[in-house]
Amino acid sequence: MLTEKMENALNNQLNAELYSGYLYLSMNAYFKSINLDGFANWMYFQAQEELTHAMKLYDFIISRGGRVKLAQVEAPPTLWDSPLAVFEATLEHERKVTGLINDLVDRALEAHDHATNIFLQWFVSEQVEEEENVGGVLEQLKLMGEAKGGLFMIDRELAKRSPTGAAAEST
Ligand SMILES: [Fe+2]
Numbered sequence: 001m002l003t004e005k006m007e008n009a010l011n012n013q014l015n016a017e018l019y020s021g022y023l024y025l026s027m028n029a030y031f032k033s034i035n036l037d038g039f040a041n042w043m044y045f046q047a048q049e050e051l052t053h054a055m056k057l058y059d060f061i062i063s064r065g066g067r068v069k070l071a072q073v074e075a076p077p078t079l080w081d082s083p084l085a086v087f088e089a090t091l092e093h094e095r096k097v098t099g100l101i102n103d104l105v106d107r108a109l110e111a112h113d114h115a116t117n118i119f120l121q122w123f124v125s126e127q128v129e130e131e132e133n134v135g136g137v138l139e140q141l142k143l144m145g146e147a148k149g150g151l152f153m154i155d156r157e158l159a160k161r162s163p164t165g166a167a168a169e170s171t
């Protein structure tokens with residue numbers, strides 16, 4: 001059984017994952033609007049992944065006898081200055097989420113809630129991957145600088161990302 005405090009904390013994280021999905025979907029729409037379909041594709045699957053994170057929390061809260069309490073999801077930005085600005089915002093967001101997950105782990109340990117701690121370890125590893133993948137794209141965008149050809153090359157690479165994952169994530 002979850003304590004009320006832990007239940008609330010997990011519900012907050014559920015909301016944060018839904019917001020991540022919202023944010024990346026908004027980024028997908030932005031990339032679509034500037035005809036960078038590869039970038040858009042990458043964000044589409046990124047958004048889907050966030051929804052699976054939300055559902056993991058959803059299922060876990062219920063399986064521990066807790067109550068899922070869905071709350072309002074904040075509206076994400078809809079416009080960015082450039083693909084570089086999008087990926088800077090993405091890395092910043094993922095770092096923030098890593099902080100949230102780490103705080104949750106701290107809470108679980110303090111409460112001696114081992115089941116929640118073990119459950120959260122998946123998210124700890126996932127955040128390492130998320131930061132690495134996003135950071136990788138960001139590095140490419142920085143290296144490219146003003147060269148338009150580079151942008152289309154990265155776009156082609158990001159078009160390869162599929163639901164199961166890896167193609168563009170390993171770049
Ligand atoms: Fe996530």
Ligand SMILES: [Fe+2]
Nearest residue numbers: 020050094130
């Ligand atoms: Fe994420």
